[in-house]
Amino acid sequence: MKVSPSRIRLLLCLSFFLHDALGRALKADDLWANPILPFLQEHCTECHGSEKPKAGLNLAAYGSVSPIRKERKQWKLVLKMLRRGKMPPKKASQPPEDDRQKVAQAIETALAALDCKGVRDPGHVTLRRLNRTEYNNVVADLFGIDFKPARDFPADDIGYGFDNIGDVLSLSPPLFDKYLAAAEKITDEVIGVREKGSSKNAQNDLIVCRPKSDDDWRPCARQILEPIAPRAFRRPLRDGEIDALLQLVEFARADGVSFERGIQLALQAILVSPYFLFHVIEDPPLDQAGANQPLSDFELAARLSFFLWSRLPDAELAALAKEGKLTDNEILEQQVRRMLKDDRASALAENFAAQWLQLRRLETISPDPDYFPAFDEDLRRASWRETELFFSAIARDDLSVLTLLDADFSFVNERLARHYGISGIEGPQFRRVSFENGRRGGVLSHASILTITSNPTRTSPVKRGKWILGQILGAPPKPPPPEVVDLIEEAEEVQAASLRERLEKHRADPVCASCHLSMDPLGFALENYDAIGAWRVRDGKFPINAAGVLPGGAFFDGPVDLKKVLIERKHDFVRCLSEKILTYALGRGIEYYDDCALEDVVKAVEADGYRFSRVVIEVVRSVPFRMKRN
Numbered sequence: 138m139k140v141s142p143s144r145i146r147l148l149l150c151l152s153f154f155l156h157d158a159l160g161r162a163l164k165a166d167d168l169w170a171n172p173i174l175p176f177l178q179e180h181c182t183e184c185h186g187s188e189k190p191k192a193g194l195n196l197a198a199y200g201s202v203s204p205i206r207k208e209r210k211q212w213k214l215v216l217k218m219l220r221r222g223k224m225p226p227k228k229a230s231q232p233p234e235d236d237r238q239k240v241a242q243a244i245e246t247a248l249a250a251l252d253c254k255g256v257r258d259p260g261h262v263t264l265r266r267l268n269r270t271e272y273n274n275v276v277a278d279l280f281g282i283d284f285k286p287a288r289d290f291p292a293d294d295i296g297y298g299f300d301n302i303g304d305v306l307s308l309s310p311p312l313f314d315k316y317l318a319a320a321e322k323i324t325d326e327v328i329g330v331r332e333k334g335s336s337k338n339a340q341n342d343l344i345v346c347r348p349k350s351d352d353d354w355r356p357c358a359r360q361i362l363e364p365i366a367p368r369a370f371r372r373p374l375r376d377g378e379i380d381a382l383l384q385l386v387e388f389a390r391a392d393g394v395s396f397e398r399g400i401q402l403a404l405q406a407i408l409v410s411p412y413f414l415f416h417v418i419e420d421p422p423l424d425q426a427g428a429n430q431p432l433s434d435f436e437l438a439a440r441l442s443f444f445l446w447s448r449l450p451d452a453e454l455a456a457l458a459k460e461g462k463l464t465d466n467e468i469l470e471q472q473v474r475r476m477l478k479d480d481r482a483s484a485l486a487e488n489f490a491a492q493w494l495q496l497r498r499l500e501t502i503s504p505d506p507d508y509f510p511a512f513d514e515d516l517r518r519a520s521w522r523e524t525e526l527f528f529s530a531i532a533r534d535d536l537s538v539l540t541l542l543d544a545d546f547s548f549v550n551e552r553l554a555r556h557y558g559i560s561g562i563e564g565p566q567f568r569r570v571s572f573e574n575g576r577r578g579g580v581l582s583h584a585s586i587l588t589i590t591s592n593p594t595r596t597s598p599v600k601r602g603k604w605i606l607g608q609i610l611g612a613p614p615k616p617p618p619p620e621v622v623d624l625i626e627e628a629e630e631v632q633a634a635s636l637r638e639r640l641e642k643h644r645a646d647p648v649c650a651s652c653h654l655s656m657d658p659l660g661f662a663l664e665n666y667d668a669i670g671a672w673r674v675r676d677g678k679f680p681i682n683a684a685g686v687l688p689g690g691a692f693f694d695g696p697v698d699l700k701k702v703l704i705e706r707k708h709d710f711v712r713c714l715s716e717k718i719l720t721y722a723l724g725r726g727i728e729y730y731d732d733c734a735l736e737d738v739v740k741a742v743e744a745d746g747y748r749f750s751r752v753v754i755e756v757v758r759s760v761p762f763r764m765k766r767n
Contacts, residue, residue: 168243169203176240180225180232192652193615205247209729214612216244223688253733259429259764262725265303266415268293270488272319274448275413279369280327281342286319297726298717299492301443304725308414320408324401348396357396358386362403368449370412371439373459382406416443416724418765429764434458436765437469441757444722445476447484466758473754483529490528493717494580494608496521498589504669505593511556512588512669519553520584520670526567527580537747538714539707542579542609543700546571556584556671575697576672581605581663582696584670590660591668595636596676598660605659610706611713614652635679637661658685662699711739711747719756734759 177185177196185196194211205212218224219241225231267275269287277283291312296302327343343365346357362382367374382403389399407413418436432440438458442450450458454472457463463472476482491497499521504512526548531540549570554562557577559570572578580586590601607613634642640657664683667673674681684694693702703710715738716727727735738755745751756762 168247169205170201172236172240173203173205173243173247174199174201176232176236180229184225184229203247205244207729209248209732212244212248216241216248217612219244226688253736256429257733257760257764258730259761259766260723260725260728260731261766262416262418262723263303264415264417265301265306265724266308268300268306270484271301271443271447274446274484275369276323278449279365280323282323282326284326286323289319290315295492297720298495299489299721299724301488301721301724302726303416313409316409316414320405323408324404327404328397328401344397344400351390354386354390354396354399355383358383358400358403361400362407365404366407368455369407370410371417371449372412372433372435416440420765429760429766431464431764434461434463437463437763440722440762441469441472441476444757445473445485445753446479446481447488448481464763469757470754473757474750477532477535477750477753482532483525485532486525486528489718489721490525491521493714493721494524494528494586495589495604496524496585499585502589503593504588504591508594509667509669511671515552516556516584516669519550519556520588522550522567523548523553524580524583524585527583530569532749532753535748535750538711538742538749538752539704539747540579541714542581542703542710544578545573547577547583553584556669558672576665579700581700581703582666582670587663587666587670588668594668596660596664596666596668598636598640598657598664599653600660601663602656602658602660605703606656609703609713610709611716612709614656617652635682636676637664637682654688658687658693659699661685662693663696665695707747708739708743711742711752715739715742715752715756718752719759719761722756723761731761734761 182197184191185194190196194215215224219237222237231237269290269292272287272290273283273285276286291309293300294302294305294307296305300306344361346360348354348357359379363374363379366379366382385402385406386396386399389402390396411417416439418432418440431437435458438450438454441463442448442454453475454463457468457472462468499517502517506512527544528541530536530548531538531544546569548567549557549559549562550565550567551563552565554560554570562568562570576582586604587596587601590604591597592600603614640653662683662685664676664681665672665674667676683696684692686692687702691702691705693699712735715735719731719735719738720727738752738759741755742748742751
C-alpha cells in the first residue's frame with residue numbers, strides 16, 4: 138500500500154508525541170526501579186514494612202511500577218523527609234549522604250514527570266446541591282426574605298474539611314421532602330396567601346402586574362416570572378422553560394384559583410428544579426466529549442459568586458456574564474478585587490475560614506467548669522468572632538497571608554479583652570487592638586483555636602501540634618494505630634509529673650514516636666496558653682516548659698519562636714492555604730493533576746508579596762477553576 142507524504146508526516150508527529158509521553162512515564166518507572174526502590178528496601182522497609190508500618194506508610198507494598206505519579210502528595214512528603222534528614226531517623230543506621238541526595242533527586246524528577254507545559258486536566262466536579270448556607274442565601278437574594286428555611290434541613294456532610302463537596306452532598310428522599318415543604322413555606326411567605334395572614338408580604342415587590350382579563354393572565358405571569366427564573370437557575374432560560382412555568386399558571390386558572398396562587402405554583406416549581414437546587418456545570422457537547430472546555434460566562438459567574446459570597450451573582454457580575462466579558466482575564470481580576478472589598482465577602486470568613494481553621498468545633502466544645510469556670514457562652518461567641526473578624530480584615534485590606542501567623546493586632550470586645558488581660562476595653566462592640574509583648578498575634582494565639590485543640594480538663598500539645606501540621610503546614614499525621622492507649626489521667630499520675638513528663642513517657646512506644654516527634658514540640662510551644670486560651674506561667678504546681686526541637690533540628694521556646702519557625706516554612710503554609718482555598722472553591726478534593734495549578738498559585742503569591750488577593754485571583758484564573766472536562 139502506498140502511503141502519502143502527508144500521512145507519513147502525520148505518523149511521524151504522532152510517534153514523536155507518543156514517544157515523549159511514554160518517555161516521561163518510562164523515566165519515572167526507570168527511576169523507581171533504580172535507585173529509589175533498592176534504597177527503600179535497604180533503609181526504610183524495616184520500619185515502613187508490612188508489619189505495623191510506622192505512620193501507616195507501608196513501602197514494602199509497592200511493586201515494580203512507580204506509584205509516585207498517582208500518589209504525589211504522599212511522595213512529596215517522603216521527599217520532604219529525605220531532604221530535611223528526618224528519615225531514616227537519627228537512631229537508625231544512616232545511608233551515605235550521596236545516596237540520600239541521589240534518591241531525593243530521583244523522586245523529585247519522577248514527581249516532575251507530570252507535564253505542566255502540556256494540556257492540563259481540569260478535573261471533574263461531582264454534581265452537587267446547594268448546602269444549607271447557600272440555600273438560605275439564595276432564597277434571600279431571590280425574594281428579599283431572610284427566615285432561613287434550611288434550618289430544618291439535615292446537617293450537610295463534610296468532605297475534605299468542607300461542607301460544599303459534591304462527593305458527599307447527596308440528595309436523599311427525606312431531604313427532597315424537606316425541599317418540597319420549604320418551597321411551599323417560602324412561596325407562602327412571598328405571596329402572602331395564608332388565610333391567617335403573613336408577618337411579611339413580599340408580593341408588592343414580586344407581583345409587578347395583575348391581569349384585568351383572562352387574556353392578561355399569561356403575559357402578566359411572563360412579566361413576573363421571566364426575571365426571577367434565570368436568576369434562580371444562574372443562566373438564561375432555554376426554549377420551553379418559561380412556557381412550562383406559564384402552563385402551571387394556566388392550570389391554576391383552569392382550577393378556578395387566584396392569579397397569585399398560580400404564580401405561587403410556578404415559583405414552587407422553580408424552587409424544586411435541579412437547576413435551582415444544584416450547582417450545574419454542563420458537559421461539553423457529545424462531539425467534543427473528552428476535550429477540555431472553558432466554563433461558560435454564566436457558569437463562571439456562579440462559581441465565582443458562590444466561592445467568594447456563598448450566594449447568587451449580583452447585577453454587575455450577571456451583566457458581565459450576559460455580555461460575554463467575564464472570561465477576559467483583566468475583567469475577571471477586577472471582579473475578584475471588587476468582590477473581596479464587598480461586605481458579602483464576609484462569607485469567606487464565616488464559611489471558608491471557619492471550616493479551614495475548624496472554628497465550628499466551638500459549637501460543641503465544653504471545657505470542664507470545675508477546671509475552667511471562666512468559660513461561658515459570651516466567651517465562646519467572642520473568641521469565634523475574633524477569628525472571623527481577623528480573617529476578614531486580612532482579606533478586605535489585602536494583607537500578606539503570613540499575617541495570619543504573625544500579626545501584631547486582632548479584634549476584641551470587653552469580654553475577650555478581659556480574658557486576654559487587656560484593659561480599657563468596654564462594651565460588646567469589637568474593636569481592633571495592637572499587641573507589643575508577643576503573647577498575642579496570629580491565629581495560633583486566638584482563644585478559639587486554643588480551645589478547640591484542648592481537652593475538657595487540660596491542654597493537649599498533641600492536638601495542637603496535629604492542628605498546626607494539618608491546617609497550617611499541610612502535612613497531617615496519620616491516625617494513631619488502634620492499639621495505642623490514651624494518656625493516663627489518674628489523680629496520682631497528674632500530681633506526680635507534669636503533662637510534658639507524662640507525654641514523654643507515653644510516646645516512648647516506637648510505634649508512636651515518629652509522629653509525636655513532629656507534633657508534640659509544636660504543641661508544647663503553646664503551653665503558656667491554658668485550655669481556653671488564657672496566658673499562664675505555671676500548670677498547677679509545675680512551671681511551663683515551652684521549648685522544643687523539631688526533627689530537622691529547629692529549636693524554639695514559646696509562641697514567638699514558634700511563629701518564626703512557621704514563617705521560615707512559609708512555602709509550606711502558602712501551599713497548604715492555596716490547596717484549602719482551591720478545594721473550597723471547586724467543591725471537590727485536590728488530585729495529583731492539580732499540582733501544576735497549585736504550584737502556579739504559590740509562585741505567583743510569593744512573587745506578589747504574599748498578598749491575600751493574589752491567592753484568590755490565581756485560584757480563580759487556574760485551569761481547575763475556569764475549565765471543565767467531560
